Amino acid sequence: MKSTRPTPPPRLGVHVSIAGKLSGAVENAEALGCTAMQIFSRSPRMWSAKALDPxxxxxxxxLREKYDIKPAVIHASYxxxxxxxxxxxxxxSVEALIDELDRADRLGVEYLVVHVGSCKDGGAVEGVERVREALAAALSSGRWSTQLLLEDTAGERxxxxxxxxxxGMILKGLPGGERVGVCLDTCHLFAAGYDITTPVGVERVAGWVERAIGQDRVKVVHGNDSxxxxxxxxxxxxxIGLxxxxxxxxxxxxxxxxFREIPMILETPKDTPEADPRNLITIKNLRRHERSE
Ligand SMILES: [Zn+2]
Ligand SMILES: [Zn+2]
Structure with a gap:
């Protein structure tokens, strides 16, 4: 009989509150049984940020080393x-992005996720060009161990x-762009018109991801229902599921x-204390080779 070594389950976690303390966030993630996590390193709705306490x-x-919670992701300011x-x-925005990268680097976090952006005047083509300029400016100003990831958006105005x-257009030929990856959010994909409700739909979207971006560029998935x-x-x-x-x-x-091996972070509602544990178990139970009660 051939013995097969079990492969470790793909990394899974939630966005955890730092509630004043960064170390507390790791404790919270560990308590939830997370093997990956996401935080804000500063208030996401304020320009000013408190300096990190050494x-x-x-x-x-x-703590992250001790509990083996990897990757950790920082979600950049809104x-x-x-x-x-x-x-x-x-x-x-460029200054704040550089500051976020500096902080993420000091914290030893693997990824910084930033929303691609929005331009009230519409034009996606002009928008893409401006994002490229802003990214090139930020990327030329330093080197970080943290990798920057661009997150897809829901297609709001x-x-x-x-x-x-x-x-794909933002990343193509972008100076410093080889250092930039992608975070896909399932809710945003679905809201933007990508039907991922069936195996056929997911297969189709996987093909589009490969053609537009390249699968190996997707480093994190935000797992959210819509x-x-x-x-x-x-x-x-x-x-998840509702x-x-x-x-x-x-x-x-x-x-x-x-998609199955890509670390998944849930940003689902935290309306009750049971919400995070329940959503995590739901994902685990859906995985074919991993079941927990
Ligand atoms: Zn997201
Ligand atoms: Zn969202």
Missing amino acids: DEVSRFRG LINLATPEGGLKRR GDVGARLEEI KKGLNCRVDRHQH GGIGLEGFRAWVNHPA
């Missing part, structure tokens, strides 16, 4: 808009990056060869 930085690094036509906001091709329907173009996260994507969609996603 003791907290080393506690954060030490104020950052790399697609804006407005000069002041663009400058602030003015959003750049709702089409996979737009993300409150609204296909192509709704609004970004409202729902518990939204428009549904259990069958997630079953197809977590078992598809293109």
